[in-house]
Amino acid sequence: MRPTILRIAKLSKTFGGVVATDELNLDVEQGELHAIIGPNGAGKTTLIAQLSGEIFPDSGRVFFQDKDITMLPPFKRSRIGIARSFQITSLMLEMNVIDNVALATQANEGHSYKFWKSARDDVDLSQSAMHTLREVGLEGRKFEKVQNLSHGEHRQLEIAMALATQPHLLLLDEPMAGMGSEEGGKILEILKLLKKRKTILLIEHDMDVVFALADRITVLVYGRAIASGSPESIKADERVREAYLGTDGDLTC
Numbered sequence: 001m002r003p004t005i006l007r008i009a010k011l012s013k014t015f016g017g018v019v020a021t022d023e024l025n026l027d028v029e030q031g032e033l034h035a036i037i038g039p040n041g042a043g044k045t046t047l048i049a050q051l052s053g054e055i056f057p058d059s060g061r062v063f064f065q066d067k068d069i070t071m072l073p074p075f076k077r078s079r080i081g082i083a084r085s086f087q088i089t090s091l092m093l094e095m096n097v098i099d100n101v102a103l104a105t106q107a108n109e110g111h112s113y114k115f116w117k118s119a120r121d122d123v124d125l126s127q128s129a130m131h132t133l134r135e136v137g138l139e140g141r142k143f144e145k146v147q148n149l150s151h152g153e154h155r156q157l158e159i160a161m162a163l164a165t166q167p168h169l170l171l172l173d174e175p176m177a178g179m180g181s182e183e184g185g186k187i188l189e190i191l192k193l194l195k196k197r198k199t200i201l202l203i204e205h206d207m208d209v210v211f212a213l214a215d216r217i218t219v220l221v222y223g224r225a226i227a228s229g230s231p232e233s234i235k236a237d238e239r240v241r242e243a244y245l246g247t248d249g250d251l252t253c
Helices: 044-052 074-079 097-109 123-135 151-163 181-194 207-213 231-236 238-245
Strands: 004-015 018-029 033-037 059-064 082-085 169-173 199-203 216-221 224-229
Touching (some): 004 199, 018 059, 018 199, 018 216, 033 044, 044 082, 044 169, 044 199, 074 082, 097 151, 123 151, 123 181, 151 169, 151 181, 181 207, 216 231, 224 231, 231 238
Parallel strands (some): 033 216
Antiparallel strands (some): 216 224
């Protein structure tokens, strides 16, 4: 059995009368790709925001590598090895690709932003950024302005910026959102390679992607986990069919 890298204990968060996370318990094991699925409004993105430190819970605890990080701000979580990609990309569009990645590295290391100095003039940053860009297939676009990239390339770059912080845990919020089949295929191949060496918590609506990648799947409904287990056990779980899929019995999305 692999060690637990992330443990969530009775995590709760409400917004007015809306319960987004309801005494949620969840463990993520070292080296696994753990997918979170559920209908719209299930609390998936709110959960990721609490894990990355952008939202603090009302109650409950979050433990990372056996340390309580419940009230730790995002920049400190980044420095201990947690990186997040967003459902909606957040990139510096006027800058080029390699400088976006280099700035992510600078921020994680606590350096001041050197907007006046191109990353290509800093040998260490440039080499590190190029290595990361190769991992996501963007090395040939290194000097292209981000605003000229396609939607799929934006997603690739966002993953590269997360990887530039050298995380132990990747939090990926719908990396396939808005993708066509060709662009989606590229992201899928990137994730297949990343799961061999990174622990990943993945939120994704595309069930084909989830079942192609996940070691374990947790199903959220109204902020609670109604099922957690292997892809095969989730496919066969009647609670999942009823709560998440309706009555048609088809585990697709």
